[in-house]
Amino acid sequence: MTAYEPSHEQACDLVASGLENSMLISVLGRCRVDYDGRASSTLDAGDRLVVLKPDGTVLVHTEEGQQPVNWQPPGCSQEVTVTDTLEIRSHRDTPSEELTVSFEFVAHAVAYDVTDDQNLSLQGTEADMRERILSDPEMLEDGFEPRATERETPAGAVDIYGTDADDNAVVVELKRRRVGPDAASQLNRYVEALKRDLHAEKSVRGILVAPSVTERAQHLLDKYGLAFIPLQPVTDS
Amino acid sequence: MTAYEPSHEQACDLVASGLENSMLISVLGRCRVDYDGRASSTLDAGDRLVVLKPDGTVLVHTEEGQQPVNWQPPGCSQEVTVTDTLEIRSHRDTPSEELTVSFEFVAHAVAYDVTDDQNLSLQGTEADMRERILSDPEMLEDGFEPRATERETPAGAVDIYGTDADDNAVVVELKRRRVGPDAASQLNRYVEALKRDLHAEKSVRGILVAPSVTERAQHLLDKYGLAFIPLQPVTDS
Protein backbone atom coordinates (compact mmCIF):
# COMPACT_ATOMS: atom_id res chain seq x y z
CA MET A 1 0.00 0.00 0.00
CA THR A 2 1.62 3.25 -1.09
CA ALA A 3 0.66 6.81 -1.97
CA TYR A 4 2.64 9.60 -3.67
CA GLU A 5 1.70 13.14 -2.62
CA PRO A 6 -1.69 11.99 -1.31
CA SER A 7 -4.39 14.31 -0.05
CA HIS A 8 -4.76 14.44 3.73
CA GLU A 9 -7.83 12.21 3.38
CA GLN A 10 -5.99 9.62 1.30
CA ALA A 11 -3.04 9.63 3.69
CA CYS A 12 -5.38 9.34 6.67
CA ASP A 13 -7.09 6.31 5.11
CA LEU A 14 -3.75 4.67 4.39
CA VAL A 15 -2.41 5.24 7.90
CA ALA A 16 -5.69 4.14 9.53
CA SER A 17 -5.76 1.00 7.44
CA GLY A 18 -2.10 0.29 8.24
CA LEU A 19 -2.72 0.72 11.97
CA GLU A 20 -5.74 -1.58 11.78
CA ASN A 21 -3.81 -4.33 9.99
CA SER A 22 -0.63 -4.11 12.14
CA MET A 23 1.53 -2.91 9.30
CA LEU A 24 4.75 -0.95 9.30
CA ILE A 25 3.86 2.60 8.27
CA SER A 26 6.18 5.29 7.00
CA VAL A 27 5.07 8.85 6.28
CA LEU A 28 7.35 11.46 4.74
CA GLY A 29 6.43 15.14 4.64
CA ARG A 30 6.33 18.55 6.29
CA CYS A 31 5.05 18.45 9.87
CA ARG A 32 5.26 19.96 13.32
CA VAL A 33 5.72 17.80 16.43
CA ASP A 34 4.63 18.26 20.05
CA TYR A 35 5.54 16.01 22.92
CA ASP A 36 4.47 16.09 26.55
CA GLY A 37 5.31 13.48 29.16
CA ARG A 38 8.54 12.72 31.04
CA ALA A 39 9.78 16.00 29.55
CA SER A 40 8.08 18.20 26.98
CA SER A 41 9.17 19.56 23.62
CA THR A 42 8.01 21.36 20.51
CA LEU A 43 9.31 21.20 16.98
CA ASP A 44 8.14 23.67 14.35
CA ALA A 45 7.29 22.67 10.80
CA GLY A 46 9.98 20.86 8.83
CA ASP A 47 10.49 17.83 6.59
CA ARG A 48 10.62 14.58 8.53
CA LEU A 49 10.17 10.84 8.23
CA VAL A 50 7.64 9.34 10.63
CA VAL A 51 7.61 5.57 11.23
CA LEU A 52 4.81 3.70 13.01
CA LYS A 53 5.52 0.11 14.00
CA PRO A 54 2.92 -2.59 14.68
CA ASP A 55 4.24 -2.90 18.28
CA GLY A 56 3.18 0.69 19.02
CA THR A 57 6.54 2.38 18.47
CA VAL A 58 6.61 5.82 16.85
CA LEU A 59 9.79 7.39 15.45
CA VAL A 60 10.22 10.92 14.06
CA HIS A 61 13.46 11.27 12.11
CA THR A 62 15.00 14.43 10.62
CA GLU A 63 17.61 14.53 7.86
CA GLU A 64 20.44 14.09 10.34
CA GLY A 65 21.36 12.21 13.47
CA GLN A 66 21.18 8.57 14.33
CA GLN A 67 18.55 9.12 17.01
CA PRO A 68 14.96 10.11 16.32
CA VAL A 69 14.21 13.74 17.21
CA ASN A 70 10.97 12.58 18.84
CA TRP A 71 9.54 9.14 19.54
CA GLN A 72 7.20 6.95 21.53
CA PRO A 73 8.29 3.61 23.00
CA PRO A 74 6.70 0.24 22.11
CA GLY A 75 3.21 -0.33 23.51
CA CYS A 76 1.69 3.05 22.71
CA SER A 77 -1.73 3.57 21.10
CA GLN A 78 -1.93 5.55 17.88
CA GLU A 79 -4.82 7.32 16.19
CA VAL A 80 -5.00 9.40 13.04
CA THR A 81 -7.42 12.20 12.17
CA VAL A 82 -7.64 14.84 9.47
CA THR A 83 -8.76 18.46 9.93
CA ASP A 84 -6.79 21.10 8.06
CA THR A 85 -3.74 18.95 8.83
CA LEU A 86 -3.14 15.22 9.00
CA GLU A 87 -2.72 14.55 12.70
CA ILE A 88 -1.13 11.40 14.11
CA ARG A 89 -1.45 11.15 17.87
CA SER A 90 0.27 8.59 20.09
CA HIS A 91 -0.44 8.09 23.77
CA ARG A 92 0.51 5.89 26.70
CA ASP A 93 -0.07 5.80 30.46
CA THR A 94 2.53 5.00 33.19
CA PRO A 95 4.05 7.39 32.60
CA SER A 96 1.49 9.52 30.81
CA GLU A 97 3.02 10.62 27.54
CA GLU A 98 1.56 12.07 24.38
CA LEU A 99 3.12 12.75 21.01
CA THR A 100 1.34 14.67 18.25
CA VAL A 101 2.55 14.95 14.67
CA SER A 102 0.69 17.41 12.39
CA PHE A 103 1.42 17.12 8.69
CA GLU A 104 0.74 20.15 6.54
CA PHE A 105 2.03 18.23 3.51
CA VAL A 106 2.53 14.54 2.89
CA ALA A 107 5.10 13.63 0.23
CA HIS A 108 4.90 9.85 0.51
CA ALA A 109 3.00 7.40 2.67
CA VAL A 110 3.63 3.66 2.75
CA ALA A 111 2.10 0.81 4.73
CA TYR A 112 3.61 -2.66 4.44
CA ASP A 113 2.99 -5.96 6.16
CA VAL A 114 6.27 -6.96 7.77
CA THR A 115 7.41 -10.22 9.32
CA ASP A 116 10.88 -10.77 10.77
CA ASP A 117 11.36 -13.91 12.83
CA GLN A 118 15.16 -13.86 12.52
CA ASN A 119 17.13 -13.21 15.68
CA LEU A 120 20.29 -11.16 15.67
CA SER A 121 23.46 -13.05 16.64
CA LEU A 122 26.01 -10.72 18.20
CA GLN A 123 29.62 -11.26 19.27
CA GLY A 124 32.19 -9.13 21.03
CA THR A 125 30.12 -8.24 24.09
CA GLU A 126 30.68 -8.40 27.84
CA ALA A 127 28.87 -11.77 27.86
CA ASP A 128 31.52 -13.02 25.42
CA MET A 129 34.34 -11.91 27.74
CA ARG A 130 32.71 -13.76 30.62
CA GLU A 131 32.41 -16.98 28.59
CA ARG A 132 36.05 -16.80 27.56
CA ILE A 133 37.26 -16.33 31.15
CA LEU A 134 35.01 -19.12 32.44
CA SER A 135 36.33 -21.50 29.79
CA ASP A 136 39.96 -20.58 30.58
CA PRO A 137 40.13 -19.00 34.07
CA GLU A 138 43.93 -19.05 34.23
CA MET A 139 44.04 -16.34 31.56
CA LEU A 140 43.34 -14.01 34.49
CA GLU A 141 46.00 -15.45 36.79
CA ASP A 142 47.38 -18.83 37.79
CA GLY A 143 45.17 -20.63 40.26
CA PHE A 144 42.06 -18.53 39.72
CA GLU A 145 38.88 -20.60 39.95
CA PRO A 146 35.42 -19.20 39.18
CA ARG A 147 32.79 -20.16 41.77
CA ALA A 148 29.75 -18.22 40.58
CA THR A 149 28.51 -15.68 38.09
CA GLU A 150 26.05 -12.92 38.96
CA ARG A 151 26.66 -13.59 42.67
CA GLU A 152 24.47 -11.25 44.68
CA THR A 153 25.90 -8.80 47.21
CA PRO A 154 24.21 -5.92 49.06
CA ALA A 155 25.86 -3.65 46.48
CA GLY A 156 24.53 -5.55 43.44
CA ALA A 157 25.45 -8.59 41.37
CA VAL A 158 29.11 -9.46 40.78
CA ASP A 159 30.13 -10.49 37.24
CA ILE A 160 32.40 -13.37 38.32
CA TYR A 161 33.03 -14.51 41.87
CA GLY A 162 35.90 -16.95 42.52
CA THR A 163 38.97 -17.85 44.53
CA ASP A 164 42.69 -17.41 43.88
CA ALA A 165 45.63 -19.77 44.44
CA ASP A 166 45.71 -18.80 48.17
CA ASP A 167 41.94 -19.33 48.53
CA ASN A 168 41.24 -15.61 48.83
CA ALA A 169 37.84 -14.50 47.60
CA VAL A 170 38.11 -12.71 44.24
CA VAL A 171 35.59 -10.34 42.67
CA VAL A 172 35.98 -9.87 38.91
CA GLU A 173 34.27 -6.94 37.18
CA LEU A 174 34.13 -7.03 33.36
CA LYS A 175 33.91 -4.06 31.02
CA ARG A 176 34.06 -4.30 27.25
CA ARG A 177 35.29 -0.71 26.88
CA ARG A 178 37.93 1.49 28.44
CA VAL A 179 36.86 2.11 32.02
CA GLY A 180 36.48 5.32 34.03
CA PRO A 181 36.15 6.03 37.77
CA ASP A 182 32.59 4.65 37.92
CA ALA A 183 33.81 1.12 37.24
CA ALA A 184 36.50 1.41 39.94
CA SER A 185 33.93 2.65 42.47
CA GLN A 186 31.53 -0.09 41.47
CA LEU A 187 34.16 -2.80 41.96
CA ASN A 188 35.14 -1.29 45.30
CA ARG A 189 31.51 -1.38 46.46
CA TYR A 190 31.34 -5.09 45.57
CA VAL A 191 34.58 -5.85 47.42
CA GLU A 192 33.51 -3.91 50.53
CA ALA A 193 30.06 -5.52 50.46
CA LEU A 194 31.58 -9.00 50.21
CA LYS A 195 34.01 -8.30 53.05
CA ARG A 196 31.02 -7.51 55.26
CA ASP A 197 29.12 -10.55 53.98
CA LEU A 198 32.03 -12.91 54.66
CA HIS A 199 32.60 -11.49 58.17
CA ALA A 200 36.31 -11.06 57.44
CA GLU A 201 36.71 -14.84 57.31
CA LYS A 202 39.02 -14.34 54.37
CA SER A 203 40.41 -11.38 52.49
CA VAL A 204 38.63 -10.20 49.35
CA ARG A 205 40.49 -9.12 46.22
CA GLY A 206 39.02 -7.13 43.36
CA ILE A 207 40.05 -7.41 39.71
CA LEU A 208 38.85 -5.10 36.99
CA VAL A 209 39.05 -6.61 33.49
CA ALA A 210 38.75 -4.25 30.50
CA PRO A 211 40.64 -3.22 27.35
CA SER A 212 42.20 -0.25 29.15
CA VAL A 213 41.71 2.23 31.99
CA THR A 214 41.65 6.03 32.33
CA GLU A 215 44.17 7.78 34.55
CA ARG A 216 41.58 8.83 37.14
CA ALA A 217 40.24 5.28 37.32
CA GLN A 218 43.78 3.89 37.80
CA HIS A 219 44.32 6.30 40.71
CA LEU A 220 41.08 5.11 42.28
CA LEU A 221 42.09 1.46 41.80
CA ASP A 222 45.45 2.13 43.48
CA LYS A 223 43.74 3.91 46.36
CA TYR A 224 41.31 1.03 46.87
CA GLY A 225 43.98 -1.64 46.38
CA LEU A 226 42.26 -3.15 43.37
CA ALA A 227 43.91 -4.84 40.37
CA PHE A 228 43.50 -4.19 36.66
CA ILE A 229 43.96 -6.82 33.96
CA PRO A 230 43.82 -5.68 30.32
CA LEU A 231 41.68 -7.83 28.02
CA GLN A 232 40.21 -7.08 24.60
CA PRO A 233 36.52 -8.03 24.19
CA VAL A 234 37.33 -10.07 21.04
CA THR A 235 40.39 -12.33 20.66
CA ASP A 236 40.93 -12.10 16.86
CA SER A 237 44.08 -13.96 15.77
CA MET B 1 11.26 10.02 -6.26
CA THR B 2 9.50 6.78 -5.48
CA ALA B 3 9.24 3.22 -6.76
CA TYR B 4 6.76 0.44 -5.98
CA GLU B 5 8.13 -3.11 -6.25
CA PRO B 6 11.03 -1.95 -8.44
CA SER B 7 13.52 -4.27 -10.08
CA HIS B 8 16.93 -4.42 -8.43
CA GLU B 9 18.25 -2.19 -11.22
CA GLN B 10 15.51 0.41 -10.75
CA ALA B 11 15.99 0.38 -6.97
CA CYS B 12 19.76 0.68 -7.40
CA ASP B 13 19.32 3.72 -9.65
CA LEU B 14 16.96 5.35 -7.20
CA VAL B 15 19.26 4.78 -4.20
CA ALA B 16 22.35 5.87 -6.15
CA SER B 17 20.61 9.02 -7.29
CA GLY B 18 19.37 9.72 -3.76
CA LEU B 19 22.87 9.29 -2.32
CA GLU B 20 24.28 11.59 -5.00
CA ASN B 21 21.75 14.33 -4.27
CA SER B 22 21.93 14.11 -0.45
CA MET B 23 18.38 12.92 -0.09
CA LEU B 24 16.67 10.96 2.65
CA ILE B 25 16.26 7.40 1.34
CA SER B 26 13.97 4.72 2.65
CA VAL B 27 13.94 1.16 1.31
CA LEU B 28 11.43 -1.45 2.43
CA GLY B 29 11.81 -5.13 1.59
CA ARG B 30 13.27 -8.54 2.36
CA CYS B 31 16.98 -8.46 3.14
CA ARG B 32 19.82 -9.98 5.13
CA VAL B 33 22.22 -7.83 7.18
CA ASP B 34 25.86 -8.29 8.18
CA TYR B 35 27.81 -6.01 10.49
CA ASP B 36 31.45 -6.08 11.50
CA GLY B 37 33.22 -3.47 13.58
CA ARG B 38 33.08 -2.69 17.32
CA ALA B 39 31.16 -5.96 17.59
CA SER B 40 29.90 -8.20 14.77
CA SER B 41 26.50 -9.61 13.93
CA THR B 42 24.48 -11.42 11.29
CA LEU B 43 20.79 -11.29 10.53
CA ASP B 44 19.16 -13.72 8.11
CA ALA B 45 16.60 -12.71 5.52
CA GLY B 46 13.51 -10.88 6.80
CA ASP B 47 11.32 -7.85 6.07
CA ARG B 48 12.92 -4.60 7.21
CA LEU B 49 12.91 -0.84 6.68
CA VAL B 50 16.29 0.65 5.78
CA VAL B 51 16.81 4.42 6.09
CA LEU B 52 19.79 6.29 4.64
CA LYS B 53 20.27 9.89 5.77
CA PRO B 54 22.23 12.59 3.93
CA ASP B 55 24.59 12.88 6.93
CA GLY B 56 25.77 9.29 6.40
CA THR B 57 23.55 7.60 8.98
CA VAL B 58 22.13 4.15 8.19
CA LEU B 59 19.26 2.57 10.15
CA VAL B 60 17.85 -0.94 9.77
CA HIS B 61 14.48 -1.29 11.51
CA THR B 62 12.40 -4.41 12.03
CA GLU B 63 8.68 -4.54 12.84
CA GLU B 64 9.33 -4.11 16.54
CA GLY B 65 11.52 -2.20 18.97
CA GLN B 66 12.37 1.45 19.26
CA GLN B 67 16.02 0.88 18.40
CA PRO B 68 17.28 -0.16 14.96
CA VAL B 69 18.40 -3.79 14.81
CA ASN B 70 21.51 -2.64 12.89
CA TRP B 71 22.88 0.80 12.10
CA GLN B 72 25.80 3.00 11.16
CA PRO B 73 26.48 6.36 12.84
CA PRO B 74 26.55 9.73 11.02
CA GLY B 75 29.57 10.30 8.80
CA CYS B 76 29.70 6.92 7.08
CA SER B 77 30.11 6.41 3.33
CA GLN B 78 27.49 4.45 1.44
CA GLU B 79 27.55 2.69 -1.91
CA VAL B 80 24.99 0.62 -3.73
CA THR B 81 25.50 -2.19 -6.25
CA VAL B 82 23.33 -4.82 -7.87
CA THR B 83 24.31 -8.43 -8.61
CA ASP B 84 21.68 -11.08 -7.89
CA THR B 85 20.74 -8.95 -4.90
CA LEU B 86 20.57 -5.20 -4.27
CA GLU B 87 23.49 -4.53 -1.96
CA ILE B 88 23.85 -1.38 0.14
CA ARG B 89 27.22 -1.14 1.85
CA SER B 90 28.21 1.41 4.51
CA HIS B 91 31.71 1.91 5.83
CA ARG B 92 33.71 4.12 8.16
CA ASP B 93 37.21 4.21 9.66
CA THR B 94 38.12 5.01 13.31
CA PRO B 95 36.82 2.63 14.29
CA SER B 96 36.66 0.47 11.20
CA GLU B 97 33.07 -0.62 10.76
CA GLU B 98 31.16 -2.08 7.85
CA LEU B 99 27.47 -2.77 7.39
CA THR B 100 26.08 -4.69 4.42
CA VAL B 101 22.39 -4.96 3.57
CA SER B 102 21.44 -7.40 0.77
CA PHE B 103 17.89 -7.11 -0.57
CA GLU B 104 16.43 -10.13 -2.30
CA PHE B 105 13.17 -8.22 -2.80
CA VAL B 106 12.38 -4.52 -2.66
CA ALA B 107 8.76 -3.62 -1.86
CA HIS B 108 9.13 0.18 -1.87
CA ALA B 109 11.95 2.61 -2.35
CA VAL B 110 11.70 6.36 -1.75
CA ALA B 111 14.19 9.21 -2.01
CA TYR B 112 13.16 12.67 -0.86
CA ASP B 113 14.93 15.99 -0.50
CA VAL B 114 14.63 17.00 3.14
CA THR B 115 15.37 20.24 4.93
CA ASP B 116 14.76 20.75 8.63
CA ASP B 117 16.27 23.88 10.15
CA GLN B 118 14.02 23.81 13.22
CA ASN B 119 15.65 23.17 16.58
CA LEU B 120 13.97 21.09 19.23
CA SER B 121 13.16 22.97 22.44
CA LEU B 122 13.12 20.65 25.44
CA GLN B 123 12.17 21.29 29.07
CA GLY B 124 12.39 19.23 32.24
CA THR B 125 16.11 18.44 32.08
CA GLU B 126 18.97 18.60 34.57
CA ALA B 127 19.90 22.01 33.12
CA ASP B 128 16.41 23.19 34.09
CA MET B 129 16.89 22.01 37.68
CA ARG B 130 20.18 23.90 37.89
CA GLU B 131 18.59 27.13 36.62
CA ARG B 132 15.78 26.84 39.13
CA ILE B 133 18.15 26.33 42.06
CA LEU B 134 20.42 29.18 40.93
CA SER B 135 17.44 31.54 40.68
CA ASP B 136 16.17 30.53 44.13
CA PRO B 137 19.04 28.94 46.12
CA GLU B 138 17.11 28.87 49.41
CA MET B 139 14.82 26.19 47.98
CA LEU B 140 17.68 23.85 48.91
CA GLU B 141 18.15 25.19 52.43
CA ASP B 142 18.18 28.54 54.23
CA GLY B 143 21.45 30.38 53.75
CA PHE B 144 22.71 28.37 50.78
CA GLU B 145 24.62 30.51 48.29
CA PRO B 146 25.86 29.21 44.94
CA ARG B 147 29.48 30.21 44.17
CA ALA B 148 30.14 28.38 40.92
CA THR B 149 28.76 25.85 38.46
CA GLU B 150 30.85 23.15 36.83
CA ARG B 151 33.62 23.79 39.38
CA GLU B 152 36.54 21.51 38.56
CA THR B 153 37.90 19.00 41.05
CA PRO B 154 40.42 16.16 40.58
CA ALA B 155 37.38 13.85 40.52
CA GLY B 156 35.55 15.82 37.81
CA ALA B 157 33.28 18.87 37.55
CA VAL B 158 30.75 19.62 40.30
CA ASP B 159 27.20 20.63 39.23
CA ILE B 160 26.85 23.44 41.79
CA TYR B 161 29.46 24.57 44.30
CA GLY B 162 28.44 26.92 47.09
CA THR B 163 28.42 27.74 50.80
CA ASP B 164 25.85 27.21 53.55
CA ALA B 165 24.71 29.50 56.38
CA ASP B 166 27.78 28.48 58.46
CA ASP B 167 30.14 29.12 55.53
CA ASN B 168 30.82 25.42 54.99
CA ALA B 169 31.65 24.42 51.42
CA VAL B 170 28.70 22.64 49.77
CA VAL B 171 28.78 20.33 46.77
CA VAL B 172 25.43 19.86 45.02
CA GLU B 173 24.92 16.99 42.59
CA LEU B 174 21.79 17.10 40.40
CA LYS B 175 19.97 14.15 38.90
CA ARG B 176 16.70 14.44 37.04
CA ARG B 177 15.80 10.83 37.77
CA ARG B 178 15.64 8.53 40.77
CA VAL B 179 19.26 7.92 41.79
CA GLY B 180 21.15 4.69 42.47
CA PRO B 181 24.47 3.97 44.21
CA ASP B 182 26.53 5.42 41.35
CA ALA B 183 25.29 8.94 42.06
CA ALA B 184 26.08 8.58 45.76
CA SER B 185 29.62 7.37 44.96
CA GLN B 186 30.06 10.17 42.47
CA LEU B 187 29.02 12.83 44.99
CA ASN B 188 31.31 11.26 47.60
CA ARG B 189 34.25 11.42 45.19
CA TYR B 190 33.58 15.13 44.63
CA VAL B 191 33.36 15.82 48.38
CA GLU B 192 36.55 13.90 49.12
CA ALA B 193 38.37 15.59 46.24
CA LEU B 194 37.28 19.03 47.46
CA LYS B 195 38.34 18.26 51.03
CA ARG B 196 41.83 17.52 49.71
CA ASP B 197 41.76 20.62 47.50
CA LEU B 198 40.73 22.91 50.35
CA HIS B 199 43.37 21.44 52.74
CA ALA B 200 40.71 20.94 55.43
CA GLU B 201 40.39 24.71 55.77
CA LYS B 202 36.68 24.17 56.12
CA SER B 203 34.37 21.19 56.19
CA VAL B 204 32.74 20.08 52.94
CA ARG B 205 29.09 18.97 52.78
CA GLY B 206 27.52 17.02 49.92
CA ILE B 207 23.89 17.33 48.82
CA LEU B 208 22.30 15.03 46.28
CA VAL B 209 19.24 16.58 44.60
CA ALA B 210 16.90 14.26 42.68
CA PRO B 211 13.24 13.22 42.53
CA SER B 212 13.91 10.19 44.75
CA VAL B 213 16.58 7.72 45.84
CA THR B 214 16.91 3.91 45.89
CA GLU B 215 17.36 2.12 49.21
CA ARG B 216 20.93 1.09 48.42
CA ALA B 217 21.84 4.63 47.45
CA GLN B 218 20.32 5.96 50.71
CA HIS B 219 22.49 3.52 52.65
CA LEU B 220 25.57 4.76 50.83
CA LEU B 221 24.60 8.39 51.49
CA ASP B 222 24.19 7.64 55.20
CA LYS B 223 27.54 5.86 55.26
CA TYR B 224 29.28 8.79 53.57
CA GLY B 225 27.42 11.41 55.64
CA LEU B 226 25.81 12.99 52.58
CA ALA B 227 22.40 14.64 52.37
CA PHE B 228 19.51 14.03 50.01
CA ILE B 229 16.97 16.65 48.99
CA PRO B 230 13.99 15.55 46.89
CA LEU B 231 13.20 17.75 43.90
CA GLN B 232 11.13 17.07 40.81
CA PRO B 233 12.75 18.11 37.50
CA VAL B 234 9.64 20.14 36.50
CA THR B 235 7.69 22.41 38.86
CA ASP B 236 4.26 22.43 37.16
CA SER B 237 1.54 24.35 39.03
Place this chain on the structure above:
DNA sequence: TCCTTTATGTCGACC
Protein backbone atom coordinates in the same frame (compact mmCIF):
# COMPACT_ATOMS: atom_id res chain seq x y z
C1' DT C 1 6.22 -4.02 38.95
C1' DC C 2 10.65 -2.13 40.43
C1' DC C 3 15.59 -2.42 40.36
C1' DT C 4 20.06 -3.01 38.22
C1' DT C 5 23.22 -3.26 34.42
C1' DT C 6 24.66 -3.30 29.57
C1' DA C 7 25.09 -1.03 25.06
C1' DT C 8 28.16 -1.63 18.15
C1' DG C 9 24.64 2.74 23.32
C1' DT C 10 24.27 8.06 21.15
C1' DC C 11 25.17 12.77 21.97
C1' DG C 12 27.28 16.98 23.47
C1' DA C 13 30.87 19.66 25.83
C1' DC C 14 35.34 20.36 26.99
C1' DC C 15 40.26 19.75 26.71
Place this chain on the structure above:
DNA sequence: GGTCGACGTAAAGGA
Protein backbone atom coordinates in the same frame (compact mmCIF):
# COMPACT_ATOMS: atom_id res chain seq x y z
C1' DG D 1 41.35 13.04 18.78
C1' DG D 2 40.28 11.33 23.90
C1' DT D 3 37.58 11.87 28.16
C1' DC D 4 33.53 12.61 30.72
C1' DG D 5 28.73 12.76 31.99
C1' DA D 6 23.56 13.06 30.51
C1' DC D 7 19.76 10.83 28.19
C1' DG D 8 12.21 11.56 27.59
C1' DT D 9 18.44 6.94 27.26
C1' DA D 10 16.44 1.63 25.40
C1' DA D 11 16.62 -3.20 26.40
C1' DA D 12 17.44 -7.32 29.14
C1' DG D 13 17.38 -10.02 33.19
C1' DG D 14 16.25 -10.82 38.05
C1' DA D 15 13.64 -10.23 42.50
